[in-house]
Amino acid sequence: MLRLRKRQTVRIISFAAAVLVLISAACVSGFLIASRYRSTIEHGYQMALSELSDYMTSIRSALEKGLYSNTNTSRLSLAAKLSSDCTGAKSALERLPVSADEAQQLQKFLSQTGDFSAGMINSAARGYEFSAQSRSSLEALSEYADRVAPIVEDLSARYGDGESALGVDESIDGGASVNARREFVLDADFSEINESFSSYPTLIYDGPFADSTLNRESIYLEGAAECEQSDARARAAEFLSVGEESLKPLEPIEGRLPAYAFSFGESGYITVTRRGCRVLEMSESHGDIAARLEYSSALERAADFLEKQGYKNMRESYYAINNNVCVINFAYVQDEVICYPDLIKVGVSLEDGRILSYSAENYLMNHCVRRVQPYLSPASARLSLSPYLTAGEPRLAVVPTEGGYEYLCYEFVCKGVDDEDILVYINCETGLEEQILILLKSENGELTV
Numbered sequence: 001m002l003r004l005r006k007r008q009t010v011r012i013i014s015f016a017a018a019v020l021v022l023i024s025a026a027c028v029s030g031f032l033i034a035s036r037y038r039s040t041i042e043h044g045y046q047m048a049l050s051e052l053s054d055y056m057t058s059i060r061s062a063l064e065k066g067l068y069s070n071t072n073t074s075r076l077s078l079a080a081k082l083s084s085d086c087t088g089a090k091s092a093l094e095r096l097p098v099s100a101d102e103a104q105q106l107q108k109f110l111s112q113t114g115d116f117s118a119g120m121i122n123s124a125a126r127g128y129e130f131s132a133q134s135r136s137s138l139e140a141l142s143e144y145a146d147r148v149a150p151i152v153e154d155l156s157a158r159y160g161d162g163e164s165a166l167g168v169d170e171s172i173d174g175g176a177s178v179n180a181r182r183e184f185v186l187d188a189d190f191s192e193i194n195e196s197f198s199s200y201p202t203l204i205y206d207g208p209f210a211d212s213t214l215n216r217e218s219i220y221l222e223g224a225a226e227c228e229q230s231d232a233r234a235r236a237a238e239f240l241s242v243g244e245e246s247l248k249p250l251e252p253i254e255g256r257l258p259a260y261a262f263s264f265g266e267s268g269y270i271t272v273t274r275r276g277c278r279v280l281e282m283s284e285s286h287g288d289i290a291a292r293l294e295y296s297s298a299l300e301r302a303a304d305f306l307e308k309q310g311y312k313n314m315r316e317s318y319y320a321i322n323n324n325v326c327v328i329n330f331a332y333v334q335d336e337v338i339c340y341p342d343l344i345k346v347g348v349s350l351e352d353g354r355i356l357s358y359s360a361e362n363y364l365m366n367h368c369v370r371r372v373q374p375y376l377s378p379a380s381a382r383l384s385l386s387p388y389l390t391a392g393e394p395r396l397a398v399v400p401t402e403g404g405y406e407y408l409c410y411e412f413v414c415k416g417v418d419d420e421d422i423l424v425y426i427n428c429e430t431g432l433e434e435q436i437l438i439l440l441k442s443e444n445g446e447l448t449v
Contacts, residue, residue, distance in 0.1 A: 046159060048095035053149075053156035055089035057112060061449045065140050065436040068414075068422055070386040072124040074433035079120035086114035102190035106148065113141050149402045155189050177425035203391070218257060220367040222415075224276035232260035232272035239279045240264065257364060273364065282358040289324040289351045298326040301353040302346040306330060311344065311363075320445035327357065334372060337396040341366035341406060370398055372408060374428035381410040381426040384433060389414040389422060399425050399434055407434050423448065 062082045069075045088109045093103055116137060123130070227235075229249060235246040242264065250261040251272070259271040259280050267285040272278065301315055306314050313339060314330040321327075325347050332342035349358030377393050385391055394410035401407065409425040416422050421439035426432070437448040 020392045033051075044095065045097060048092045049152075049156050049159060052089055052092040052096065053152045055085045055092060056145065056149040056152045057449070059089065059110075059158070060142070060149040061139060061438065063113070063142035063145050064438060066120075067135070067142060068386045068389055068416065068424070068436055069433060070384060071131075071433050074436065075120055075130065076124040078436075079117040079124065082117035083114055083121070086110045086117065090114075091266045091429070095156050096186060098186040098190050102186070106190070106260075108407075109141075109144055109148070113145075116141060149190075155186070218275070218365050220364050221257075221273060222280070223277040226275055227272075228279035229260050231277055232274070233262060233280065235272050235277050236260075236262050236270045239282065240270065252375045257330060257361065276364075278360070278364055279358065280360060280364065282355075284354070284356045286349065286354075286356055288351055293348075293353060295319065295321075295326060295349045297351060297353065298348040299328060302328045302330070302355070304347050305346060306344065306357050314344065317343075318446045318448065320447055321350070324445070325356055326350055326445075332367060333364065334370060337370075337372040337408070339367075339370065339398040341398060341400045366400070366406075370406070370408075372396060372398070374408060375429050376410075376426075376431055378410055383426065383429060384426050384431045385412060385414070385424060389424065391424070394426075396428070397425065401434070409434050413439075 008072060025307070057095060059082060062078050062085065066075065066078050066082070090107065093106060093110070096103075120134070127188070220322045229252075232246050233247055233249070236247055240247075247262040247264050247270075250263055250269075253259045253261055253271055257280060258274040260274060261269070261271045263269055265285060270282040271280040273280050273294065299319075303314070307392055311330075311332075313333045315333045317331050317338070317340070319328040327345055327347045330344045330346065332339045342402055343358040343362035345357070346355060349356050352406070374396060381394065389412075391414040393411040394412045397409050397411040398406055399409050399411075405423075408428045410428060412424045413428065414422040414424055419439065423435070423437040423439055424433060425435040425437075427434050440447045440449065
């Protein structure tokens with residue numbers, strides 16, 4: 001009888017231990033699921049804040065360009081962009097963990113700007129002149145955007161590192177959970193948006209028309225012969241000045257420019273087009289880089305490199321320096337006309353002048369011989385400029401559009417009312433403003449928005 005009781009005791013203890021293990025496993029599993037759920041929510045908040053930052057900067061840029069737009073066609077295009085950006089910004093703001101009271105002022109600004117853009121569209125479509133009252137409203141909205149956009153960018157950078165949480169904070173008063181108080185982390189930051197502002201643009205591009213690959217088949221490689229993988233490997237080895245055995249084949253790339261792909265070094269990557277056997281892009285891995293070279297030395301190294309690769313008549317346009325790598329944009333020049341669709345990017349190490357990156361997609365897609373005889377005179381084109389701009393002598397340029405077209409334009413480098421640098425492109429046939437870009441100059445490069 002005593003032995004049976006011992007067996008029962010052992011069984012009870014074993015059963016209890018098993019239950020305890022199961023409960024512990026369930027708790028751990030639940031904790032992991034909750035942790036993943038919180039991470040997913042946090043990632044969604046960070047994405048919404050990043051989108052809001054991008055939209056606010058785009059709104060700021062469109063408002064400033066609107067101040068210098070001088071034709072209804074240009075204003076119509078800017079107003080449509082402005083309306084779309086306001087809708088996107090409001091959607092991103094609604095997904096953020098911020099109280100309605102603190103978000104109210106920014107929501108009001110976005111609504112007013114959206115309504116104003118709708119009014120601009122309506123007036124431009126009817127051919128009405130841009131009134132002094134409308135310009136005054138545009139200046140007020142632009143001033144507000146100048147102040148709020150950099151603050152939102154700072155928030156995006158602060159919370160985008162993954163170290164700071166955007167989710168709702170909970171605090172407990174007096175040790176009683178019934179007194180739990182939920183606070184929105186962003187409320188204090190949005191109070192700053194409502195009360196004080198500073199000004200600097202956030203969303204930048206690496207030069208005008210840098211990502212302007214037109215949505216069509218390659219013009220330059222049309223009719224070129226197909227090459228084998230062995231030929232592409234030899235071309236890549238020649239480009240890199242390495243032995244073919246150091247290149248390892250990867251999965252070929254399909255798309256508008258089908259290409260063979262190879263890896264080299266620790267994480268280097270190079271692609272060669274299947275048609276025409278031209279190097280499409282290259283990226284070489286690198287560690288920390290010290291800055292020992294000036295931009296002029298990097299420019300000379302990049303220009304010599306392109307010359308050796310057979311690319312003639314290339315002119316540098318804009319550049320950006322990040323992590324001591326200088327990425328320079330080169331555009332093809334035909335009869336002194338700069339052709340922005342034919343763009344090649346070259347990344348140069350400021351430590352030793354090595355070529356660390358290369359991209360010729362725009363050039364390989366668009367390069368061709370163009371008609372570059374303007375219909376309008378420079379004096380006639382100048383009449384389309386805003387009276388608020390002070391313009392220098394123009395030069396001819398071929399510029400692409402998002403719709404897949406190219407236009408021959410006069411490129412005017414202008415000064416705005418606050419001495420900012422503005423680029424205006426006037427169509428050589430119609431006299432319409434095709435592009436207005438704001439040029440940003442800093443120690444890290446020359447960029448446009």
